[in-house]
Amino acid sequence: xxxxxxxREALIGLSFIWIWxxxxxxxxxxxxxxxxxxxxxxxxxTADGVKTxxxxxxxxxxxxxxxxxxxxxxxxYFVETLVIVPIIVVFALxxxxxxxxxxxxxxxxxxxxxxxxxxxxxxxxxxxxxxxATTLPGIQTIIEMSxxxxxxxxxxxxxIVFLLTSFITILWFSGVQMLIFLAxxxxxxxxxxxxxxxxxxSRWESFWKLTLPALNPMIIVNMVYTVIMQSVFSLxxxxxxxxxxxxxxxxxxxxxxxxxxxxxxxxxxxxSVLVLVTRQRETNR
Amino acid sequence: MASFQGTKMNPSRFxxxxxxFYLILAPLSVFMVMPIIFIFSHSLKPMxxxxxxxxxxxxQNPTMDNFRFLxxxxxxxxxxxxxxxxxxxxxxxxxxxxxxxxxxxAGYAFSKKNFKLKNTLFSINTLALMFVPVAVSIPRYFLVxxxxxxxxxxxxxxxxxxxxxxxxxxxxxxxxxxxxxIEAAQIxxxxxxxxxxxxxxxxxxxxxxxxxxxxxxxxxNSIEPATLYVNDEELKNFAYYMSTFTATNNExxxxxxxxxxxxxxxxxxxxxxxxxxxxxxxxMAHSGLK
Numbered sequence: 097x098x099x100x101x102x103x104r105e106a107l108i109g110l111s112f113i114w115i116w117x118x119x120x121x122x123x124x125x126x127x128x129x130x131x132x133x134x135x136x137x138x139x140x141x142t143a144d145g146v147k148t149x150x151x152x153x154x155x156x157x158x159x160x161x162x163x164x165x166x167x168x169x170x171x172x173y174f175v176e177t178l179v180i181v182p183i184i185v186v187f188a189l190x191x192x193x194x195x196x197x198x199x200x201x202x203x204x205x206x207x208x209x210x211x212x213x214x215x216x217x218x219x220x221x222x223x224x225x226x227x228x229a230t231t232l233p234g235i236q237t238i239i240e241m242s243x244x245x246x247x248x249x250x251x252x253x254x255x256i257v258f259l260l261t262s263f264i265t266i267l268w269f270s271g272v273q274m275l276i277f278l279a280x281x282x283x284x285x286x287x288x289x290x291x292x293x294x295x296x297x298s299r300w301e302s303f304w305k306l307t308l309p310a311l312n313p314m315i316i317v318n319m320v321y322t323v324i325m326q327s328v329f330s331l332x333x334x335x336x337x338x339x340x341x342x343x344x345x346x347x348x349x350x351x352x353x354x355x356x357x358x359x360x361x362x363x364x365x366x367x368s369v370l371v372l373v374t375r376q377r378e379t380n381r
Numbered sequence: 382m383a384s385f386q387g388t389k390m391n392p393s394r395f396x397x398x399x400x401x402f403y404l405i406l407a408p409l410s411v412f413m414v415m416p417i418i419f420i421f422s423h424s425l426k427p428m429x430x431x432x433x434x435x436x437x438x439x440x441q442n443p444t445m446d447n448f449r450f451l452x453x454x455x456x457x458x459x460x461x462x463x464x465x466x467x468x469x470x471x472x473x474x475x476x477x478x479x480x481x482x483x484x485x486x487a488g489y490a491f492s493k494k495n496f497k498l499k500n501t502l503f504s505i506n507t508l509a510l511m512f513v514p515v516a517v518s519i520p521r522y523f524l525v526x527x528x529x530x531x532x533x534x535x536x537x538x539x540x541x542x543x544x545x546x547x548x549x550x551x552x553x554x555x556x557x558x559x560x561x562x563i564e565a566a567q568i569x570x571x572x573x574x575x576x577x578x579x580x581x582x583x584x585x586x587x588x589x590x591x592x593x594x595x596x597x598x599x600x601x602n603s604i605e606p607a608t609l610y611v612n613d614e615e616l617k618n619f620a621y622y623m624s625t626f627t628a629t630n631n632e633x634x635x636x637x638x639x640x641x642x643x644x645x646x647x648x649x650x651x652x653x654x655x656x657x658x659x660x661x662x663x664x665m666a667h668s669g670l671k
Contacts, residue, residue: 108573109494116487117502119543122528123521124509130520131512194406199399207658208410213594214650215416267412275591275661276553283557317553324510324546339515349519356516363511 135353148350155354166355169333170362177366179255181322184266185315188273193307195274196281206278213271216329269325273318280314281307312374319370327363334359417651424448424644431636447641460614462622469601469619472537476600477593479538484547484592489581491548492555493563503552510545518605525610536610537618541600547592554588555581590660597653602646620646 135155137148159166195206284307292302328335338359342352418439423431425443490496491503521540530536558581566576582589607621623642 106496109490109496112486112490112494112573112577116483116543116548119483119539120506120509120545122524123540123543124517124545125505126524127517127520128509128512130523131516134520191409194402197399197402199402203659205406205410208413210658210661211413211654212416213591214598214654264412264415267409268416272550272591275587276550279554279557279587320507321549324507327511328514330514335513335515338513342515342519353516356513360512364508367511 131353131356134350135357137350139349139353151350155351156358159351159355159358166334166337169337170359173327173332173334174362174366175255176258177323177326178369179259180262180266181319181326181370183259184270184322184326185273185318187266188270188318189277189311189315191270192274192277192281193303196278209274210271212268216268216271269322272325273322276314276318276321277311280311284310316371316374319374320367323363323367323370327359420644420647424640426637426640428637431640447637451638451641451645462619464615465617465619465622468534468537468616472618473597473600475538476541477596479542480544480547480596481589481592483542484544484551485582485585485589486577487548488551488555488585489577491552492558493560503548506545506548510549518609522609531610532613532616534616537606537616538600540606541596541603544592544596544599546595550588550592551585554585558584587661590657594654594657594661598650601649 134148136152137150138155140147140149191209195202195209199205288306289302292306293299297305326332338352338355341347341355342349422440422443424447425440425445427442427444427446430441491499525531525536525540530539562580563576566580571579602620604618604621604624607617611617623646
């Protein structure tokens with residue numbers, strides 16, 4: 097009897113998940129494995145099918161050591177993402193705290209702050225970027241760039257410029273993160289805060305001691321989400337490079353597959369750095 | 382600061398202590414609305430303003446010329462526009478509902494059920510999210526050929542269904558639902574499907590609405606299936622049709638047309654957002670948990 101019950105349970109569980117598993121295996125997993133195989137071989141697409149010859153690590157070697165541009169782009173991507181992701185998450189946290197306060201017109205504000213989601217996930221963002229609408233106009237002239245470069249090491253100066261010019265992008269890419277934070281915030285029990293304030297905690301203290309630890313899982317989720325969204329964003333320079341290599345007869349499919357896998361590994365390192373730092377804080381407490 | 386709010390979204394009266402929040406929120410919200418205004422104003426720009434350097438944000442002499450150009454090219458091609466729009470509507474509706482169902486069902490199983498390889502599968506899903514989408518397009522093409530789906534209407538829908546983001550987001554939201562609630566429902570005699578329909582779906586409405594918006598965007602704007610897998614003009618979608626204008630026309634006229642096309646393509650996105658946003662923002666408070 098027990099076994100039959102467990103079997104039934106398993107079948108019910110399976111009935112929820114099987115469509116996803118099939119779709120995932122066919123349309124996501126299989127192509128992924130195929131690119132992994134491609135990355136180790138020379139791929140020739142001929143009239144009667146694909147011809148692959150195994151060449152070992154050569155594609156990787158070429159992409160990493162012979163292609164100067166690719167390494168450069170990867171390095172820039174790494175630094176920029178490492179900086180911008182925490183900023184987006186912190187910004188989303190601040191905004192969601194503000195949007196969780198009891199004020200009039202909160203619903204309207206929430207809608208407005210969520211609005212850019214339809215911009216950034218659509219094709220319109222490209223047009224906006226081409227037009228320069230994602231940067232603050234005139235910011236370059238307001239701060240004297242030359243002075244900034246004189247007084248600071250170049251990498252730091254570049255970073256500051258990057259942050260200032262991409263300020264609007266930060267605002268636009270925080271919609272879903274904000275939603276995740278808001279959901280987390282609304283689960284918090286108000287009696288906890290009352291207890292804290294009776295014990296003499298200020299609002300500031302109760303934010304650090306109550307709100308933030310409670311939101312920690314959300315912060316990790318948001319970190320992951322933001323890294324992924326930033327990295328697979330279709331206008332990301334690394335992606336455009338991979339794409340152009342793919343359709344370029346000089347490089348070919350195998351080479352670009354290797355590039356994609358290198359990029360994937362870099363992204364993985366980046367993600368684990370960010371997640372580990374966030375986790376660290378949790379265990380120290 | 383973060384107090385639990387009841388079912389009422391807004392406090393009924395304005396108080397001077399709220400002013401400091403407005404001072405921060407209002408200026409930032411200007412930036413948030415900016416892109417929408419830009420799309421509208423851009424499509425109304427006459428030729429000289431489209432090419433103005435430095436580019437202007439607001440239109441100065443609004444004109445409907447771009448739309449007139451676009452309409453005149455509409456009539457030239459062989460297949461009526463309505464056909465493309467019909468295809469797009471069918472594709473989008475099916476994709477959105479199927480994506481929601483698949484992601485929610487899988488998210489429920491991943492979050493509340495125990496089975497072998499559960500964590501491994503979910504990690505693979507998260508990792509798959511990170512892989513460069515363009516890099517898999519060629520293997521995916523081979524796959525579509527192998528499955529015999531080339532020139533099949535369903536190819537517009539199927540590749541979009543396995544949306545890893547959807548599962549990722551929904552699992553995070555379903556994790557928030559306390560197990561006690563589900564146990565209580567089980568004691569009351571609810572089976573898994575009832576729990577799924579009556580508890581999981583209503584309580585994760587904000588996430589579902591978000592995924593609906595994302596899935597809508599994905600399928601409404603995607604030109605990949607139409608360019609890669611479908612040769613038959615009658616099976617292609619509206620996004621593809623619109624993209625042909627911007628690609629084939631000459632550079633100068635193309636700019637205006639593409640600005641107008643962008644607006645037309647964008648309006649359904651905006652509508653779905655307006656339709657969905659109240660669900661995104663409101664339901665968390667009704668869910669009956671703290």
